[in-house]
Amino acid sequence: MPEEHPYEPMPVLGSDGRRIARADLPMPDMHFARPMGAWVIVGALFIVVVGLWAAVATYFSIHA
Secondary structure (H helix, E strand, O other): OOOOOEEEEEEEEOOOEEEEHHHHOOOOOOOOOOOOOOOHHHHHHHHHHOOOOOOOOHHHHOOO
C-alpha cells in the first residue's frame, strides 16, 4: 500500500522559475471582492416571485 502524504499546495513560481514564499506574495485587492452576480440573481428571483404572486392574484380575482 502506498504511503500517504498530507496535502501540500503547489509552489508559486516567479517569472524566472524560482519559488516565491507565500508570505512574500502581495495581498489581493479586495475592492472588487463583493460578488455582484449574487445581487443580480437575487433581484431576478425577487422579480419572478412578485410576478408569480401577481399572476395568481389576477387569476383568482378574475375567476372569483
